[in-house]
Amino acid sequence: MKNPGTPSPIGVFDSGIGGISVLAELIKALPWEKFVYFADTLHSPYGTKPEEAVRSLSLKVTEFLAGMGIKSLVVACNTATSAAINEIRRMCPFPVIGMEPAIKPAVELGSAGKILVMATPLTLKSRKFNELVHHYQHRAEIVPVPCVGLVEIIERNPSCSQEVEAYLSHLFSSVSAEDISAIVLGCTHYVLIKKEIAHVVGDKITIIDGNSGTARRLRTVLQNARLLNTVNAEKSPIPVMAQVTFYISGIEREERLAQCKQLLRKEGIFCEEPVS
Numbered sequence: 001m002k003n004p005g006t007p008s009p010i011g012v013f014d015s016g017i018g019g020i021s022v023l024a025e026l027i028k029a030l031p032w033e034k035f036v037y038f039a040d041t042l043h044s045p046y047g048t049k050p051e052e053a054v055r056s057l058s059l060k061v062t063e064f065l066a067g068m069g070i071k072s073l074v075v076a077c078n079t080a081t082s083a084a085i086n087e088i089r090r091m092c093p094f095p096v097i098g099m100e101p102a103i104k105p106a107v108e109l110g111s112a113g114k115i116l117v118m119a120t121p122l123t124l125k126s127r128k129f130n131e132l133v134h135h136y137q138h139r140a141e142i143v144p145v146p147c148v149g150l151v152e153i154i155e156r157n158p159s160c161s162q163e164v165e166a167y168l169s170h171l172f173s174s175v176s177a178e179d180i181s182a183i184v185l186g187c188t189h190y191v192l193i194k195k196e197i198a199h200v201v202g203d204k205i206t207i208i209d210g211n212s213g214t215a216r217r218l219r220t221v222l223q224n225a226r227l228l229n230t231v232n233a234e235k236s237p238i239p240v241m242a243q244v245t246f247y248i249s250g251i252e253r254e255e256r257l258a259q260c261k262q263l264l265r266k267e268g269i270f271c272e273e274p275v276s
């Protein structure tokens with residue numbers, strides 16, 4: 001059955017599988033839309049590269065996705081957003097949504113204690129992040145926590161809890177849980193290991209990511225631009241299969257593709273290639 005309404009897909013990209021955590025929320029919020037997901041695994045990780053290199057890679061991926069006829073783009077990567085969102089917006093004639101560490105909701109919790117922001121070194125160094133911290137630092141103590149090497153562990157095997165927990169135990173070894181009110185996941189890869197983070201830091205600390213906020217924002221932006229698929233959601237049942245086309249730039253594409261689909265299945269999402 002062909003959907004009426006706007007048939008063009010929504011582009012989503014990340015340096016690897018991290019953006020799948022965002023894609024899952026986008027599919028839940030917009031189940032009638034088609035998606036094109038690009039994992040730039042050939043150049044992963046982005047977070048330890050120079051800003052200029054990440055900007056150039058992000059623009060190349062954007063150009064590729066724009067060539068696929070997308071109607072909107074979600075930069076499902078905090079690092080690419082910090083390095084290149086202005087340039088990406090300048091080159092796109094359609095709406096572009098970026099990611100930013102969810103410091104605002106963490107501050108608005110109003111709890112006493114530090115807010116830790118886990119992110120890549122490049123995100124934490126960026127001007128965008130430092131402006132965000134500056135904006136909220138009178139309301140809470142915000143502590144950047146660079147997580148060098150964590151993206152690589154997750155990319156190798158997102159379900160290897162042992163390796164992830166060993167990394168996290170070391171990372172938080174000098175931190176006292178009583179002093180912390182919240183941890184912000186400022187990298188979309190870390191959302192895939194939320195359970196392990198909770199296991200290591202304990203359940204008294206709120207762990208916040210920006211993924212559902214990003215999905216809500218995309219919905220509003222598409223609605224305002226009259227770009228939402230116009231299927232009448234009340235009359236049509238939610239499609240059983242999500243419509244996603246995957247592109248993977250690196251080696252072992254079949255394994256990567258299987259990994260992406262497996263991560264979506266964990267969220268109860270099954271997908272198929274859309275029929276154009």
Ligand code: DGL
Nearest residue numbers: 015018046047078079188
């Ligand atoms: N998922 C990317 C982010 O949100 C990971 C960056 C990387 O490849 O280092 O920042």
